[in-house]
Amino acid sequence: MSGTRRLLAALLLSAPVLGVVVATGAPATAACPPVSTLEDRAAAAADVFTGTVADASESGSTRTYTVTVGQVYKGSVATEQVSVTTDTRPRACGLPTLAPGDEYVFFVQESGDELTTGRRTGSWPATDAYIARVEAVLGSGHPAVPPPPPPAEAVTFETVADPPAELSRVAAPGLALILVGVLGLVLASVRGRRRG
Numbered sequence: 001m002s003g004t005r006r007l008l009a010a011l012l013l014s015a016p017v018l019g020v021v022v023a024t025g026a027p028a029t030a031a032c033p034p035v036s037t038l039e040d041r042a043a044a045a046a047d048v049f050t051g052t053v054a055d056a057s058e059s060g061s062t063r064t065y066t067v068t069v070g071q072v073y074k075g076s077v078a079t080e081q082v083s084v085t086t087d088t089r090p091r092a093c094g095l096p097t098l099a100p101g102d103e104y105v106f107f108v109q110e111s112g113d114e115l116t117t118g119r120r121t122g123s124w125p126a127t128d129a130y131i132a133r134v135e136a137v138l139g140s141g142h143p144a145v146p147p148p149p150p151p152a153e154a155v156t157f158e159t160v161a162d163p164p165a166e167l168s169r170v171a172a173p174g175l176a177l178i179l180v181g182v183l184g185l186v187l188a189s190v191r192g193r194r195r196g
Contacts, residue, residue: 032093041122047075
């Protein structure tokens, strides 16, 4: 057999073996092709926000993160904490290894009342460079919970009229009228007696 025929025979004999390896031995990342651009990820996400993982729990093949929300760039997140779930199965493209205490930029989908994320969504550690890229696409965002209003300033009133007069100054004219009236009655009664 010539060299070309041997090579061809070897390839033909190994093709079924290679096919099995290719069909079953693909790495998990091959099942999770990334979305091409940050713009595409932002357009596909229902909500985009920064958050610190406060806690994580697992039930079956679902890992749930309690996330303290920082800045909201897209969507309707309006609470200080949210729960974000991800699938932990190897080929499910989830994010089962987010570390409590670390900050991430979350790109999530809404599934009923549940927020879900995965490797293809764009969720990534919240480095200054990545946040700058997100803000270049979605703007500077806003806090999930508006800051409390500043404390009200003490209200003061200024007197625009003169200070109130003393009681003796207010009562004096009334007392004078009473005295004049009493004296008038006394004088009238004295005159009436003399005539009569």
